[in-house]
Amino acid sequence: MTTAAIAPARAASPSAEQAPRINDFSIVAATVNGSGSQTANMAIIRALFRMGIPVSGKNLFPSNIQGLPTWFTIRASADGHLARQETAEILVAMNPATFLEDVKNLPPGGVCFYSDQFTDGLDRSDITYYPMPVQALVREQEPPKDLRDYIANMAYVGVVAQLLGIEIEAIRGALMTHFQNKTKPVDLNLRMVEAAAAWAKANLVKSDPYRVRRDNRTSGKILVDGNTAAALGAIYGGVSFAAWYPITPASSLAEALQDYLPQLRTDPATGRATYAVIQAEDEMAALGMAVGAGWMGARAMTSTSGPGLSLMAEFAGLAFFAEVPVVIWDVQRMGPSTGLPTRTSQGDLMFARYIGHGDTLHVVLLPGNPTECFEFGWKAFDLAERLQTPVFVLSDLDIGMNLWMTDPLTYPDRPMDRGKILTADDIQALGTYARYRDADGDGIGYRTLPGTEHPMAAYLSRGTGHDEEARYSERPEDWTANMERLWRKTETARQYVPAPVVDRLPGAEVGLIFVGSVDLALQEARHQLAREGLATDSLRIRAMPFTAEVTNFIEQHDRIYVVEMNTDGQLRHLLQLEAPAHAARIGSVRINNGLPLTADWVRRAIRAEEGG
Amino acid sequence: MTTAAIAPARAASPSAEQAPRINDFSIVAATVNGSGSQTANMAIIRALFRMGIPVSGKNLFPSNIQGLPTWFTIRASADGHLARQETAEILVAMNPATFLEDVKNLPPGGVCFYSDQFTDGLDRSDITYYPMPVQALVREQEPPKDLRDYIANMAYVGVVAQLLGIEIEAIRGALMTHFQNKTKPVDLNLRMVEAAAAWAKANLVKSDPYRVRRDNRTSGKILVDGNTAAALGAIYGGVSFAAWYPITPASSLAEALQDYLPQLRTDPATGRATYAVIQAEDEMAALGMAVGAGWMGARAMTSTSGPGLSLMAEFAGLAFFAEVPVVIWDVQRMGPSTGLPTRTSQGDLMFARYIGHGDTLHVVLLPGNPTECFEFGWKAFDLAERLQTPVFVLSDLDIGMNLWMTDPLTYPDRPMDRGKILTADDIQALGTYARYRDADGDGIGYRTLPGTEHPMAAYLSRGTGHDEEARYSERPEDWTANMERLWRKTETARQYVPAPVVDRLPGAEVGLIFVGSVDLALQEARHQLAREGLATDSLRIRAMPFTAEVTNFIEQHDRIYVVEMNTDGQLRHLLQLEAPAHAARIGSVRINNGLPLTADWVRRAIRAEEGG
Amino acid sequence: MAVDTATVNRIGLEKGDYRGLPTTLCQGCGHNSISSQIIAAAYELSIPPERIVKFSGIGCSSKSPAYFMNRAFGFNTLHGRMSAVATGATVANRSLRAIGVSGDGDTASIGLGQFLHFLRRNVPMVYIVENNGVYGLTKGQFSATADKGQVLKKIGENPFLPIDVCQMAMNLGCGFVARSFAGDPKQVKELIKAAFSFEGTALLDIISPCVTFNNRDESTKSYNWGKEHAEPLQDVTLVPAREEIQVDYDPGTGSSVELHDGSILMLRKLHRDYDPTDRMEAVRVLEESRSAQVLITGLIYFNPTQPVLQDVMHQVETPLAALPEASLRPDAASLEALQADLR
Amino acid sequence: MAVDTATVNRIGLEKGDYRGLPTTLCQGCGHNSISSQIIAAAYELSIPPERIVKFSGIGCSSKSPAYFMNRAFGFNTLHGRMSAVATGATVANRSLRAIGVSGDGDTASIGLGQFLHFLRRNVPMVYIVENNGVYGLTKGQFSATADKGQVLKKIGENPFLPIDVCQMAMNLGCGFVARSFAGDPKQVKELIKAAFSFEGTALLDIISPCVTFNNRDESTKSYNWGKEHAEPLQDVTLVPAREEIQVDYDPGTGSSVELHDGSILMLRKLHRDYDPTDRMEAVRVLEESRSAQVLITGLIYFNPTQPVLQDVMHQVETPLAALPEASLRPDAASLEALQADLR
Numbered sequence A, B: 001m002t003t004a005a006i007a008p009a010r011a012a013s014p015s016a017e018q019a020p021r022i023n024d025f026s027i028v029a030a031t032v033n034g035s036g037s038q039t040a041n042m043a044i045i046r047a048l049f050r051m052g053i054p055v056s057g058k059n060l061f062p063s064n065i066q067g068l069p070t071w072f073t074i075r076a077s078a079d080g081h082l083a084r085q086e087t088a089e090i091l092v093a094m095n096p097a098t099f100l101e102d103v104k105n106l107p108p109g110g111v112c113f114y115s116d117q118f119t120d121g122l123d124r125s126d127i128t129y130y131p132m133p134v135q136a137l138v139r140e141q142e143p144p145k146d147l148r149d150y151i152a153n154m155a156y157v158g159v160v161a162q163l164l165g166i167e168i169e170a171i172r173g174a175l176m177t178h179f180q181n182k183t184k185p186v187d188l189n190l191r192m193v194e195a196a197a198a199w200a201k202a203n204l205v206k207s208d209p210y211r212v213r214r215d216n217r218t219s220g221k222i223l224v225d226g227n228t229a230a231a232l233g234a235i236y237g238g239v240s241f242a243a244w245y246p247i248t249p250a251s252s253l254a255e256a257l258q259d260y261l262p263q264l265r266t267d268p269a270t271g272r273a274t275y276a277v278i279q280a281e282d283e284m285a286a287l288g289m290a291v292g293a294g295w296m297g298a299r300a301m302t303s304t305s306g307p308g309l310s311l312m313a314e315f316a317g318l319a320f321f322a323e324v325p326v327v328i329w330d331v332q333r334m335g336p337s338t339g340l341p342t343r344t345s346q347g348d349l350m351f352a353r354y355i356g357h358g359d360t361l362h363v364v365l366l367p368g369n370p371t372e373c374f375e376f377g378w379k380a381f382d383l384a385e386r387l388q389t390p391v392f393v394l395s396d397l398d399i400g401m402n403l404w405m406t407d408p409l410t411y412p413d414r415p416m417d418r419g420k421i422l423t424a425d426d427i428q429a430l431g432t433y434a435r436y437r438d439a440d441g442d443g444i445g446y447r448t449l450p451g452t453e454h455p456m457a458a459y460l461s462r463g464t465g466h467d468e469e470a471r472y473s474e475r476p477e478d479w480t481a482n483m484e485r486l487w488r489k490t491e492t493a494r495q496y497v498p499a500p501v502v503d504r505l506p507g508a509e510v511g512l513i514f515v516g517s518v519d520l521a522l523q524e525a526r527h528q529l530a531r532e533g534l535a536t537d538s539l540r541i542r543a544m545p546f547t548a549e550v551t552n553f554i555e556q557h558d559r560i561y562v563v564e565m566n567t568d569g570q571l572r573h574l575l576q577l578e579a580p581a582h583a584a585r586i587g588s589v590r591i592n593n594g595l596p597l598t599a600d601w602v603r604r605a606i607r608a609e610e611g612g
Numbered sequence C, D: 001m002a003v004d005t006a007t008v009n010r011i012g013l014e015k016g017d018y019r020g021l022p023t024t025l026c027q028g029c030g031h032n033s034i035s036s037q038i039i040a041a042a043y044e045l046s047i048p049p050e051r052i053v054k055f056s057g058i059g060c061s062s063k064s065p066a067y068f069m070n071r072a073f074g075f076n077t078l079h080g081r082m083s084a085v086a087t088g089a090t091v092a093n094r095s096l097r098a099i100g101v102s103g104d105g106d107t108a109s110i111g112l113g114q115f116l117h118f119l120r121r122n123v124p125m126v127y128i129v130e131n132n133g134v135y136g137l138t139k140g141q142f143s144a145t146a147d148k149g150q151v152l153k154k155i156g157e158n159p160f161l162p163i164d165v166c167q168m169a170m171n172l173g174c175g176f177v178a179r180s181f182a183g184d185p186k187q188v189k190e191l192i193k194a195a196f197s198f199e200g201t202a203l204l205d206i207i208s209p210c211v212t213f214n215n216r217d218e219s220t221k222s223y224n225w226g227k228e229h230a231e232p233l234q235d236v237t238l239v240p241a242r243e244e245i246q247v248d249y250d251p252g253t254g255s256s257v258e259l260h261d262g263s264i265l266m267l268r269k270l271h272r273d274y275d276p277t278d279r280m281e282a283v284r285v286l287e288e289s290r291s292a293q294v295l296i297t298g299l300i301y302f303n304p305t306q307p308v309l310q311d312v313m314h315q316v317e318t319p320l321a322a323l324p325e326a327s328l329r330p331d332a333a334s335l336e337a338l339q340a341d342l343r
C-alpha cells in the first residue's frame, strides 16, 4: 500500500482566488515537547534563510521535558520584520491535544497542515486544510526505532516545503549544517523530506496564497541565538574563567562556552585548556568562584537567570564593595520566584541595578539582539576591568534562546582593556602603594594582582570598611570617603558604557524608550504607526548608568513612552530617577505575559495612549 | 596606704566662675571593649533617669570582642533632646590608647575625668581635669580576680557621681535592676562606687559648671533598646515561630525573644513552650523556616541585618509570590557587603522594598523608636496575615542596640487579625475553593491552613506560575491576571499600614521628610532652626507603600528635603517614584558615616540648602 | 451508602482518594513509579490525606507532589531549600505527617548544606531523594551524586566522586537510613510505610532512573544497572500496629524492628546476616557498596532513640499554628510588670 | 649586605617578613597561636610570602589573615563563602600556594555546603578550621561543632550532635585529614608545613579555644579539656625535600609519608600503631574519638593519589590570570570560520 493510496488528495479551500502572499507569513508548528521537532523547525528556518528570505524562529515551550504542548513559530518577512506575530497564518498541527485550540486560533484565510490521524476540527470553511499521512510516510521509510519521532517530524517539512515552495536543496543545506556535515543523519532525514514532498506533489492541490520565492535579503546576515553569541563574545573577550549553575534559559550560554572553548582556546603547545569552566553547586558559589577568579586577574564570568540572581545578592555586594571585576549574565525569565522558567520577561532591571544591601549601584548592559550579545560579551570584560566592578548583562529568553536573523558578529576593534593594574616594577618606581587611593580622580584605584612579586604589592581584599590601603577601618571619614569615591566611579562609568541607539522620523513628537528584545516589535510598530500618520522617534537604551543622550531625548519629545515587558514599569522608574524634572510625563506602556512582544500590541498600546 | 594619700587632690580648672549647666550635657566614657564598662555606663544612665532627668545612651563600639576602643556617650537633656551630640562636654578617660585624641576632642570648658595612670595630655588649660586613682581604689576593694575589670569601671561611676551630683541611692537602684535584684553583685559594685565617691569628696574640688539636679521629666517614660522592644512586640503579637542567625546588630532581638518567651509563653498546664525559636544554619534557612511556619499558620518571623537580608532574596520572592505571611526584621547596619557591623545606617530601604528578582514589591514598616518597635512588632503580624505577604520591619543599630528614653510599650488595642482564613466548615458551606481567587476585589485571596480537614481544602503552594486554584499554569492570561491581583494587593496595603507622623509649625514653607532614627536629631534641629527663625514642618514616614499623606505633604510645601542616613538618597528616590510630579523639587540631605545623626548636622545641612 | 471493603481502606477511602493530578513527567521516569508507591503506602496505612503534608524543592522529582495526594496540602518550594521550609512547617504543626520529595541535584548539589542541618535537627519527615545522578529538568547536567567517570551526552565525563547521601545521613546521626530502587516497587512501598511510621527524619535514597538523560546501561542510575546490581539486604514488610503479625521467621532467617507507632518492620534475611541497628556495620556496608559498585538496598540503619526537634524544643503537643489568641498573647498585666524594670 | 643566616631562612627572609598587622583578637585566643604557627611554618619552609595567597570567611578566626604575612595577598570574603572564592582564585592562578582560615561557624554552619563541594573538587589549599565550638565574633552562640549538652552562658544547652569536619572530609574523599590543638604549637606547625607540601585540599581541624565565650573546663573546645584529653596519634615532623632526613626510627617505632614536593612527614609512633593511609582505620578512629570523647590529634588520613581540580580540568600550567591577550583572544579568521555555520 502506498501513501498515495491511503491519503487521498483533499484540500478544502475557502477561496482559491486570494492574492498571493510571498515571503510574508508565520508558520506555527504545534508539537509535543521531547518529540524532536527542533530539527524539523530548524531545517525550515535555515532553508528559508538560505533562500534569501528574512526569517526568525520563536519557540514557545513548557517547563517540562516530554509530553506537553510546544509551539514553534517561524516568521518569514520580506520587509525584515521579525517579531512574533499575534496569529500565524499557517498551522502545522502535530499535537492532538491542542489541535482544536490551534485550529481555532487560525485567522480566516489561514492554512492548516494536519496529521491525518486527526478527525475532529476539520470543519472550518474559511481556512485551507492539508492532510499529512505522517504515520504512513514513517512506516514506508522504516527509520531506526529510536529515531522514529524525529523522522516523523521531517514529514511535515517535506509537505510544507512542497506546498510553500521551499527548495529541497536549501533544506539539504540546512540539514548539513544541523548535523555538522554528517551525511548519514542528513540522508536519513532528507529521504523523509523528499518522500513527503513527493507525496504532497502527487496528492495535494495548492489552494492557498502563501508562497516563498528566492530573494537576496539575508546576505551578510547570520542566524543565531543570543546565548551562543554571548558565549562567543565572552570567548573573543578572552574569558578565562566561567562558573555557572544550570538554569533555564541561561544554561545554553554556559553550554555554548563548553562547546566552543575546546576548539578555540586549547593551548597549541601543550594541548591544555587556557580556560576553566566549572559547574558550581549553586549560583552563590558560581558567583563566588567568579569573584575569586576575577580578583586573581582572570577574565571571569557567570551566567544565570532570576532565581540564581537572587542567590547572588550577597556576592554582588561584595564584588561591588571590594571592587572586583566580574561579568554576570542574567538571561531573564519570568519572575518573581521560580515563576515561568520558559517564558520571557524584562523583570530584573531594578533588581540588577541595585542588587545587594546597603548603597550598591551596578553597571548593567542591555543587549537588544544576538549581535550585541556578542559585542557586550567581550566589552563587558573591558568595562569590568576598567571600572573594577561587577558588570551585569541582562539578556532575556527571547534573545537568548530564540533564533534571530542578525548582523554578523564583529571581531573586537580594539585590544583588551585590562584597566588600571600596577606591576612589581610600577610599584618599585612609585615606592608606595595604596589599593583604594583615587590617584586619577575618576574614582578608580589601581589594582595589583596576587602573585605580584614586590613586598609592597599585597593587600587584603575585604567586604568590610577599609582605608585607602585596604586595612580595616571604622573611622567615619574613611567610610564616607570610600563611598564617595565609589559614587564617583559609578559616574565615571557613564563615559564607558555603550550609548543608546536612536532612530528618528521627521516631525516626531513622540519618543519611545525601551531596552532589549522589545526592539523587533517596536520598530515594526513604528513603521505601522508612521504609515498611519504617527511619526515616532525611538531610543534603545543599552546600559545603566544612563548616558547624556537619554535625558536629552526625553527633553526633546513632547510625549515619552517607555515600552517594556514587566509588571511594575521598572525601566520607567529608573528613568524617572534619572530625569526627575520630567518624571511625571514619562509615560508607561507595558505588558508581562511571558511571550515575545508583537508589533500589533505596541501599536495598539501607543495608539491608546495617544488617544486613538 | 590610703587612696587619699596616693592621689592628691588636683583639679586644674580654666574658669571656676562659669554659669552652672544643669541637666544638660553629654558624658563620653572612653574605654576598651571587653573590659566590662557596660554595667558602669548603664548604672549612670539609669540613675539619671530615675532622678527624673531625660537621658540617652549611645554606644560606639568596634566590631571586635576585646581590646579595641569603645566610646559610650550619655546625654542628659532637661529639654528632652536625646540625639547624639557632636561633642561631649565631659570625658571619662579609661583608655590609654585614645586618651590624647579624646582629650583633644573636648570642647573648651570641658571636663576630663582620667585614670591617674595617664601622664601625657594633661596640659589643656581650657578644660577641667580630675584624676581618678582607679587602680588604687580597686586594690583597696580586693574584688574577685575575674571581676577586677568590671569593678574598676565602677570607680569612675563613683567619682563622676560625686562631682556631678548623681545620687548614690539612684545608682543602687540602677544596679538592682541591672543585676535583677541579686544583692551580692549589687553590693560588690556599690561598695566601689561609694569608695570612689568618698575618695572624690575628700580629694577633689568641684571646679566645673556641670551638675545634675533631681527633676520630674521622665515619669511615664521607660528606658529600653529597640531590639528588646521589638522582641516584646513580637511576643505580644503572638509570635509562635522565630528562626534566626546571629548577626550584629540584630542578634539581641532574637536573644531577647529567647530571654522573655520562657516566662511569658510557657503553657501553664504542661510546662511546655507555646513557641519555637530556632537558630538556623544561615539566614537563607532562617527565612525558609519562617516561610514554612507562616504557611502552616504560625505567626512566624526572622530577624537579621544587611548581609543576612541579601541571603534572603530568593525566599523573599517566594513568600511574596506564594503569598505567605511572614515578618522579617532588618536591624540595619552599615553596608554594602560586610561593611561596618557595629555602625548604623539607613541603607537597606531600596533593597528591602524591591528584594527578589522579577516584579516584587514589599510592604516595609519603619519604626522610629523602641516604642514603635514594640508596636510594629505585633502589628507586623496582623499586616502579614491580613495581606498574606512578607512584611519587612526596618530598624537600625541606633534604635536597636542603644538605650532610648521612650514612651511605654502599649498593650495591643485590638484582637489579632489573622486575615482571611477558611475553615473546613466554610469550605463545606461554599462548596468550592480556589486559593488565589480575588473574591473581594482587594487582591487578597482566602487561605486554608494545612491540616484543614476537608477534601477540597488542600492546595499545592508554589513559586511557579499558577492559576486561581494554585495549579501550575503557563497560560499568559493566568500569569497576567495573577500579577495584576498582586499589584492590587500592594495597593490595598496602603490602607492598612501605619500613617506618617506629621508635626507642623506655623508658617512653615519647608517640609522635612524622613524615617526611623533620624527623628531625634531632626526634631532637635527643628527647634534650633525655629529659634533661628526658620519654621519647618516634618513628616516621619512609617511604612511603604506610602500613604496619601505623603504626597499631600509634598504638595503643601514649597521646599522639601528628605533627610536620611545613606549614600544614595534612597528614601528620596522612593519618594520621587511616589510623587513624580514633584520629583525634581524633592531635595536631599544625607549623611552616611555610621554614627547616629546629630541635630547640629541637620541644622547646618538644612541651612546650607536654604542659603545660610 | 454501603462501602465496598474490598476497594477501600480502613478509613473508608478508595485509592483514588490518594491520587494527584496526571503526571507531566516523562513516560517511564522512575519518579512516577515512586509517586505510585507513595500513594499505595499512604492508602494501605490508611492515613487520612488531609493529615499529610507534602514538600519538595525544584526539579522533575520535586514536581511529583502535584502527582500524588491532591487532598494533602503541599509546598513546592525553592531549588535546594525544601529542608528549611519543611523544618518551619513541621515545627509549626507537629500533628501532621510530613513527606518530602527531592532530587539528587536538589539535595546533594545546591541543597547539601540545608539537607545536612535538617538531618542534624532530626526533623520528623519522610525524606525521599529521587536519585538519578542527573539534573532532569534542566536537561541532563551532572548532579553531585553522579558517578565518577560517568558520561553524559551533553556534558562529557564526570571527574568527581559521587556524594553518598546515606553516608552523609549516617554522619549526621540520622536514625532511619534506607536505600531503594524505583525498579523494586514492593521494597519502595514497604520502606515508605516504615518511614511514615518512624518518628524522626527517615531518609530514603531511591535510585530513580531518568529515562531521558541518564538511562544508559553503564550508568549506576539506570534501570538495567539497577536490575543487575541491586542487592537487597533484607526482604522488608511493614506490619501496621493494629494488625497481627502473620509472618514469623525461623530463627536465623529474619528479624524485625519496632517503629514509634507500634508497627513492626519485618526483615527477612536474604544473602547475609545484617543488623541495621549496628552503626559500624552500616558504615561499613555503605563503604563496601561504594567500592564494590553494588547497589545495596533495604533498611541500612535504624535507631529510634533520638528525640525529634519538637521534643528537643519542649513544644506543646498542640500545633503552634492552631494555638488560640489566649495562648499566644500574654495578658496586659504581664506587660506592665516587665516594664517596671525599664523605668 | 651580609645576611645573618641565623635569623633568616633559605631565601634570605627574616621571620618578621612573614608578620601581619597586630592582632585585634582577645588575648589568649587560640586563633592567635595558630597565626603564629602559620608564620613559623611558612618561614621555616622558606616560601616567599608573595607566592602565598590567603583566604578567609567572616568571624574572629577569619580576621586572622590580617595578622599573618602582610606581604601575601589575601581575600577576607563573606561569612561561609571562603570556599567558592578560593576555588575561583586558585583555579585562576595555580602557581600560588593557598591557605584558608575559617571558623567552625563559617565552615560547619553557614558554609557547610560550600565546604563539602570544595573538598569534593580537591581544590589545592591548606584549609584550616579554627574550631572553638562557638561563634566568637557575634558573642557566643553555638556553632554546628558544639558538643551535645554543652552549655553556653547566653544561650543555654546545645541539644544537637556536633558536626565532625574530619568525618565529613573523609566522606568527600579528602586526601589530607588532620586534627590538632592550638595548645600543641609544635604539632600545629608541623602539620601546617606538611599541608603546605601537599597537592590537594589539606584539611586541618584545629581545636582553638575561645577564651572569652567557650573556655570552661567541661567544654571539649577549652584549653584545659584539650590539654587533658589530647591524644596525638603520632609525633609529627616535616623534613623538607631538600634536607637530609635526620630522624630514623627503629623498626616499629615510626613511619613516614611522602608529600608531593618530595618532603617527608615523619610519624613517630606514640601509644599505638596507626597507619594514616588506611581509610577504614581512619573512619574507625574518628568514630571512636567521638564516642570515647578523646581528642585524637595528628595526621588522620593521607592519600596523595587524587588529581587536583586544575589537572582534572586539564588547565595549562601558566596562571590563567597571567595569560597574554594572544592566548586569550582567538584570531579574527576563527570567528569568520565559525560564522560560516550561522549563514
Ligand SMILES: Cc1ncc(C[n+]2csc(CCOP(=O)(O)OP(=O)(O)O)c2C)c(N)n1
Pocket: A245, A246, A247, A248, A283, A307, A308, A311, A338, C058, C059, C060, C061, C062, C079, C102, C103, C104, C105, C106, C107, C130, C132, C134, C135, C136, C137, C138, C143, C210
Ligand atoms: C536557584 C535555582 N537555580 C537553578 C534552577 C534550575 N533548576 C531547576 S531543576 C534543577 C535541577 C534538578 O535536578 P534534580 O534535583 O536532580 O531533579 P531531577 O530533575 O533530576 O528530578 C535546576 C538546576 C532553579 N530552579 N533555581
Ligand SMILES: Cc1ncc(C[n+]2csc(CCOP(=O)(O)OP(=O)(O)O)c2C)c(N)n1
Pocket: B245, B246, B247, B248, B283, B307, B308, B311, B338, D058, D059, D060, D061, D062, D079, D102, D103, D104, D105, D106, D107, D130, D132, D134, D135, D136, D137, D138, D143, D210
Ligand atoms: C551572612 C552573614 N550572617 C551573619 C554574619 C555575622 N557573623 C559574623 S562572624 C559569625 C560567626 C563566626 O563564627 P566562627 O566562624 O565560628 O568564627 P569565630 O568567631 O568563632 O572564630 C557570624 C554569625 C555575617 N557576617 N554574615
Ligand code: SF4
Pocket: A065, A066, C024, C025, C026, C028, C029, C030, C031, C060, C061, C132, C136, C137, C209, C210, C211, C212, C213
Ligand atoms: S527528564 Fe528524566 S527525571 Fe525528568 S521527567 Fe524525564 S525521565 Fe524523569
Ligand code: SF4
Pocket: B065, B066, D024, D025, D026, D028, D029, D030, D031, D060, D061, D132, D136, D137, D209, D210, D211, D212, D213
Ligand atoms: S571572642 Fe573568642 S574567638 Fe573571638 S577573639 Fe576572643 S577568644 Fe578569640
Ligand SMILES: [Mg+2]
Pocket: C059, C103, C104, C105, C130, C131, C132, C133, C134, C135, C136, C143
Ligand atoms: Mg536528579
Ligand SMILES: [Mg+2]
Pocket: D059, D103, D104, D105, D130, D131, D132, D133, D134, D135, D136, D143
Ligand atoms: Mg567559632
